[in-house]
Amino acid sequence: MKRRSFLKGTLATGAAAIAVNAGLLTPSTVLADWNSKAFNAKTTDDALNALYGASNATTSGDVVLKAPAIAENGAVTPVTVDASGITGVESITILASKNPIPLVCEYTFGAAAVGYVSTRIKMGQTMDVIAVVNAGGKLLKAEQEVKVTIGGCGG
């Protein structure tokens, strides 16, 4: 009995080790820690560098960014990013260029997800909303200016 359970145990850990070696379980999917470096960044470029190690995203028509041209209330600006036309979307990031913390949110996608995010964000003043899509290591983006008549960050 002892010998059997011992064998079982070694088999299980062996399989896990092989999975890690094969790159099936990357540390980012196992550990979902809040990326404080990216969220402490003061500029959009710094935030992108902290997330992806690069900030040179190319503008792409496949990244569909829906945001209002004029937001009456900056505290609730509806933003939708649809990247379902791109294959292999790994993550979608939404940035608000002039916010004190430009990085608004970052969504990382697994195999069962579709590259689509819709949410409501706060904007302190008129600025650009930037959607960055990471697909197979390539950074694609879409930008749109949103005019804010009432700021959404207090004061």
Added chain:
Amino acid sequence: MSINIRMRGASKGGVAEIKALIKHPMESGVRMDQKTGKPFPAKYIDILTVAVNGTTAIDAQWSGAISANPYVAIQVKANAGDEITITLSDNTGEKGTESLKLK
């Protein structure tokens, strides 16, 4: 006290759109209290995950720039009968979770 989440969703052609409304102040820690001249202490949801039948499909990180009482819509590949679970936690350690079986 756990965070209150209301969610809805329906599967259509293998893709399910999940919509969720979360009850949370989303205080960024930047907003100033006019009376004291000090910022309101930060309290915002920073991690949100969406799982399909127990397997994580979406892993999101938020800053305090998501609007108060957040609305989220996402899409996952799932069919009727699949269970969708949203799990989240805020920067003070408060947690919330809600599940839904697709029809």
